[in-house]
Amino acid sequence: MRSFLFVPGDSTRKFESAKKTAADALILDLEDSIAPDQKVVARGITREMLDARNPEQKLYIRVNALDTDLTLGDLAAVMPGKPDGIVLPKCAGAADVNKLALYLDAFEAASGIAQGTTRIITVATETARAVLKILDFENMSPRLWGMMWGAEDLAASLGATRNR
Numbered sequence: 001m002r003s004f005l006f007v008p009g010d011s012t013r014k015f016e017s018a019k020k021t022a023a024d025a026l027i028l029d030l031e032d033s034i035a036p037d038q039k040v041v042a043r044g045i046t047r048e049m050l051d052a053r054n055p056e057q058k059l060y061i062r063v064n065a066l067d068t069d070l071t072l073g074d075l076a077a078v079m080p081g082k083p084d085g086i087v088l089p090k091c092a093g094a095a096d097v098n099k100l101a102l103y104l105d106a107f108e109a110a111s112g113i114a115q116g117t118t119r120i121i122t123v124a125t126e127t128a129r130a131v132l133k134i135l136d137f138e139n140m141s142p143r144l145w146g147m148m149w150g151a152e153d154l155a156a157s158l159g160a161t162r163n164r
Helices: 013-017 036-051 071-081 093-109 128-132 132-140 151-156
Strands: 004-008 025-029 060-063 087-088 117-122 144-148
Touching: 004 013, 013 025, 013 036, 025 036, 025 117, 060 117, 071 132, 071 144, 093 117, 128 132
Parallel strands: 004 025, 025 060, 060 087, 087 117, 117 144
Antiparallel strands: none
């Protein structure tokens, strides 16, 4: 996998444009790019995007973080569309990945998806705590397929400010 392109989960216009790119995978975003009052609506739009996929591209969904009480609703909305994977933001270590893996086991069974096929990519460094637990990632679910870095949220977690 060479390239990922983030697409707001509430913008079919941007999704249609992104499908025409050479990106290997699209990450349909239900987290940071969606206004709080639009999150439920974005789930339905994202589900429709899964049905309209470009077969040449993988589709991943960035759900809301586990501590938001939105994750299960996100998964319930998108898993019937058989995404290739889930991007887990603000992941604090193995326990978070294993919790998501357990959720995926249930949603795969309910959606008729072969067990263990939905991959997990974590955004592994969005919090100071996550950086300290980075070694935990070697002892977790085999669903873990990749890791991303989250510099902006990490800076906020550390209380850092920009100097521009």
